[in-house]
Amino acid sequence: MNEIEEPLQYLLAQVENRERSARRRALIYTLVPILVGVIVLIYSGWRIQQDRLALEQMREEHKALQMDVEDMKQRLEITADQLDLTLNALEFAYIQVEESQQTLRRYENQLAEARQTLETLEAQSEGYRQQIEALQLQLADMNEALEQAEAALREATTFQRYEYQGDLDQAIKYVASFYPSQGELLIAILHGLGDADWAYRGTSPGDGFDSPGLAAYVLERCGLVEGTPTYIRGFLSEILPIVNEPQVGDLVRYQMGYHMFYFLDEGGQPFVAGMTPFGVLLFRYDFAQIERMYRIEYPTQITCDVDS
Amino acid sequence: MLANEQLLDQMIVSQQRAIRYYLLFAGGLIAVGLLIVILVYTLAGSLLPDVFKHLAGLGGGFISSLSALQIKEILVRKEKAEMFTTLKSRLAQFNQGQMSDEELNRRIDELIWKIVEKTALG
Numbered sequence: 369m370n371e372i373e374e375p376l377q378y379l380l381a382q383v384e385n386r387e388r389s390a391r392r393r394a395l396i397y398t399l400v401p402i403l404v405g406v407i408v409l410i411y412s413g414w415r416i417q418q419d420r421l422a423l424e425q426m427r428e429e430h431k432a433l434q435m436d437v438e439d440m441k442q443r444l445e446i447t448a449d450q451l452d453l454t455l456n457a458l459e460f461a462y463i464q465v466e467e468s469q470q471t472l473r474r475y476e477n478q479l480a481e482a483r484q485t486l487e488t489l490e491a492q493s494e495g496y497r498q499q500i501e502a503l504q505l506q507l508a509d510m511n512e513a514l515e516q517a518e519a520a521l522r523e524a525t526t527f528q529r530y531e532y533q534g535d536l537d538q539a540i541k542y543v544a545s546f547y548p549s550q551g552e553l554l555i556a557i558l559h560g561l562g563d564a565d566w567a568y569r570g571t572s573p574g575d576g577f578d579s580p581g582l583a584a585y586v587l588e589r590c591g592l593v594e595g596t597p598t599y600i601r602g603f604l605s606e607i608l609p610i611v612n613e614p615q616v617g618d619l620v621r622y623q624m625g626y627h628m629f630y631f632l633d634e635g636g637q638p639f640v641a642g643m644t645p646f647g648v649l650l651f652r653y654d655f656a657q658i659e660r661m662y663r664i665e666y667p668t669q670i671t672c673d674v675d676s
Numbered sequence: 677m678l679a680n681e682q683l684l685d686q687m688i689v690s691q692q693r694a695i696r697y698y699l700l701f702a703g704g705l706i707a708v709g710l711l712i713v714i715l716v717y718t719l720a721g722s723l724l725p726d727v728f729k730h731l732a733g734l735g736g737g738f739i740s741s742l743s744a745l746q747i748k749e750i751l752v753r754k755e756k757a758e759m760f761t762t763l764k765s766r767l768a769q770f771n772q773g774q775m776s777d778e779e780l781n782r783r784i785d786e787l788i789w790k791i792v793e794k795t796a797l798g
Binding site: 379390391394402406412413416420 | 687725728731732735793795
């Protein structure tokens with residue numbers, strides 16, 4: 369029995385040893401992954417913590433960046449406001465430029481109008497200059513007429529001494545009796561045109577007469593010379609023949625331009641009648657120096673149609 | 677033959693003791709894992725950061741899952757214990773004279789010793 373018991377005990381002890389080693393192995397196999405897991409978890413936690421710290425840092429950086437972005441947004445808004453202001457200023461400046469351009473165009477139009485007005489004024493000035501020249505010519509003529517009038521006035525005082533002193537009615541009757549045509553002309557001068565006014569170069573009752581003008585008018589109206597009074601007045605020396613001795617009814621030209629008709633009264637005293645600056649007057653034949661004498665051919669009967 | 681029965685009894689007792697050990701070990705692992713999870717999520721939850729809380733919970737679950745490794749050992753021990761119990765019942769039937777085949781008895785005897793040797797020596 370002891371021979372069997374001894375190896376049996378030995379086997380049981382071996383079995384117990386194997387069981388113990390199996391338990392230790394199981395314990396180790398269990399603890400090793402636990403330890404590894406714990407290490408891995410700690411390392412993971414450490415890494416996560418580090419990542420969290422990094423994340424916090426990144427969040428802070430993100431916040432800083434967000435603040436920067438906000439700051440930039442504010443700056444952008446300020447810049448946008450400034451841009452708006454600048455844009456408004458530009459629009460205002462553009463409007464001012466537009467207004468200035470309109471004003472400039474208006475001024476240009478006004479300038480063009482002013483130029484046109486200036487041209488018109490220049491044309492008017494030219495017209496006025498011409499008018500002034502014409503007026504100056506008229507003034508010169510008037511001065512000439514005035515000088516003549518003054519001369520005539522001076523002469524008038526002299527003329528009074530040479531005025532015909534005979535009986536005018538008798539003289540007219542005498543002329544009309546012996547020289548009917550010449551008498552008709554004398555009556556036309558004294559009665560028809562006795563109230564005529566003096567006018568330098570005048571040839572009609574409406575305008576008045578100067579001395580050759582009245583002579584030309586009477587000659588034309590009495591049918592003694594053909595042509596208009598103005599024409600006759602300008603060409604008396606070409607129309608009428610010049611003679612040395614006057615006859616009744618001839619035209620005498622004196623030195624100061626007087627053109628007077630020559631007559632004789634009943635006493636044989638010669639006298640002349642014609643236009644003077646003082647109206648129609650009768651003078652003695654020698655009241656002034658004679659320049660020339662024109663012969664006028666009278667028919668036996670004439671009719672003088674003068675407008676009074 | 678009495679020695680074989682004693683040997684089988686010792687082996688059965690040994691296997692049952694190992695089963696109890698592994699059961700306790702597995703239960704301890706589960707308890708430790710659950711304890712870690714409960715502690716982390718209830719009592720120490722406010723002291724630890726969230727990351728460590730989740731990691732500790734994960735570790736508790738991992739520790740609890742390690743108890744599954746003991747199941748294999750328990751099953752092996754159970755099979756061996758059942759085998760020893762079967763051999764013991766056969767040996768008892770032979771000893772009570774219900775079986776008289778010497779050759780079969782000898783072969784059972786050899787099988788017992790082989791199993792014991794394998795168990796003891798590996």
